[in-house]
Amino acid sequence: MPAPDHSRPWTAPTATARLDARVQLPGSKSLTNRALLLAALADGPSTLHRPLRSRDASIMAAGLRALGADIREAPGDGLFGPDLVVTPGPVAGGAAIDCGLAGTAMRFLPIMAALGDGRVSFDGDPHARERPMDQTIAALRALGVEVEAAAPRLPFTVHGAGRVRGGELTIDASASSQFVSALLLVAARFDAGLTLHHRGSRLPSLPHIEMTLEALRQRGVDARSLDAGDGASWRVEPGPIAPLDEHIEPDLSNAAPFLAAVVAVGGRVVLDGWPARTTQVGRLLPELLAPFGATSRVADGTLTVEAVGGEIPGATLDLRAAGELAPTIVALGALASAPVEVTGIGHIRGHETDRIRALVDDIVAIGGVATALPDGIRVEPAPLTGGPWGAYADHRIATAGAVIGLRVPGVEVDDIGATAKTIPEFPELWAAMLA
Ligand SMILES: O=C(O)C1=C[C@@H](OP(=O)(O)O)[C@@H](O)[C@H](O)C1
């Protein structure tokens, strides 16, 4: 089969009938990239079964190889590609790492690089140079690691001295939970471990920090939240990281557009591989979609979402825990018959693109009414027309356009290839859902 051509605008398919689909999604980005990094720091080889194969996962693997890990493909069950076997090596200096647009790579890898002996330089895509990195650089410096940086952003160079003392550190993670996760993920390898405090105006994406703690504990690391009354202090004891063979769960955040499609069109989608218990923030989707008229049922490892279709009610949602899901919810807002307000997401201005601006501009360009709020977005009912939908290199802005296009003919996503960041199969899976 010829490779799909993503260089031309992608006309989002309009749904012609109620949905009745079964969907199987590739692995979680957040789980894959944590498993890769912890495997590279572990005491022996680990296998990742059904890892995500995507740009962000390739970037993480390439960065870890540059830092000394051996990562090879091994036959898996073939569902979305081979398994990965990671054999750790001593953390090496002397590398130049391209972080692309991957927040996990640009926040996690510099902390690991500090364990090595030598210089490691970091850079990324043009927009990656605008993403907040100040807390990574400040944290390393506070830990006694030399960082050469002209500005508190990419590009910069970490000068590892072969060890990090660790101890106690305070950062401001208001702009990203990844600053916290990065330090906790590597801290077992600091001489004194780490007691980390967050002090700042907000702490977004708490479930991703829970995911980090759980990933560490699964590998025998003593990692916990400290009950400081504010839920913003953590402790990781120094010690070995055990190797682990892990089955990577499907990406539940990438389930969002497929489940939102049910609200937009009506009918039913059954999602395979829904975990009985998970730290992924996508577990909140059933309750987030309920105000829009969706009913959800978990049974036998599947999630079934049903909706009648037709008018979509308005809603007000606080997505501070789940900023990653905001573009999909805002897309439903553009289709709703009453105002939809999403708050708690000011920090998504620092995601792959300024997501608040991108969503407002795209919705307004197709005739909608959307307003940026200091901490979110408000969308009001308006008749939508087709037209260009900018992806801004952002997988979730691209898929938000796909959701709107289900009901609005002629929505043209300029770069559906942006979905390669976490779900390269998106156009094919979307078409299959609608078939
Ligand atoms: O640690 C992670 O895997 C992630 C944390 C979150 O980042 P922010 O806290 O910057 O939103 C999330 O939005 C991102 O997609 C993935």
Ligand SMILES: C=C(OP(=O)(O)O)C(=O)O
């Ligand atoms: C914010 C996201 O990604 P990143 O890991 O690059 O921060 C995202 O996937 O929504």
